[in-house]
Amino acid sequence: MTQKHENDISYLIRQAAYEIHMTLGPGLLESVYETLMCHELRKRGLAVQTQVALPVVYDGLRLENSFRMDLVVENKVVVELKSVEVLLEVHHMQLLTYLKLSGYKLGLLINFNVPLIKAGIFRKVNGLPEQSASSAQSSASSAG
Structure with a gap:
């Protein structure tokens, strides 16, 4: 089984969000979108963890359940x-903090309460290496 690159995973996540938003639109509770995203991502063959605890360590003090990340896809x-x-x-900063504390390199902030879902998806990086030109081109063409 081959490991998927973060950008390929991101594409599948955005695809799932588009599918849900096209079908149901805005206005549902966040918890509903979370359940539907898990369903769609698993249909696409991705491993999904929900409400993942993220500890904070400060000055030797470890706070175990300080934060919960909504989804972690393919680890x-x-x-x-x-x-x-x-x-x-603060929503953008929240995701950047999660990336910093967890060590993950890529995050997506998705707001479903928008008329067009592409206006509600934001990509955040934390030291993710540059992608190849062919990946960048396919990602750019799929984002629009």
Whole structure:
């Protein structure tokens, strides 16, 4: 079994979000979108963990259940789901903090409460190496 690259996983995650949003649209609870995303990602053959505990270590003190990441896909990509009227800067910072604390290199912030889902998907990186030109081109063409 071959390991998928973060960018390939990201493509499948975005594809699942598009499918759900096209079918059901905005306005559902975040917990509903989380369940549906898990279903769609598993249909695509991806391993998905939900509500993954993320400890914080500070000055020798370890806080075990400080945060919960909504989804971790293929043990490589963090997905933070929202269903809010407006994403705030704190939502973006939350995902960046999760990436920093967990050591994962790629995260997606997805807000389903938008008219067009592509306006609600944000990619965040934490030291992810540059992708090849062919991957970059296919990712760019699939994002639009």
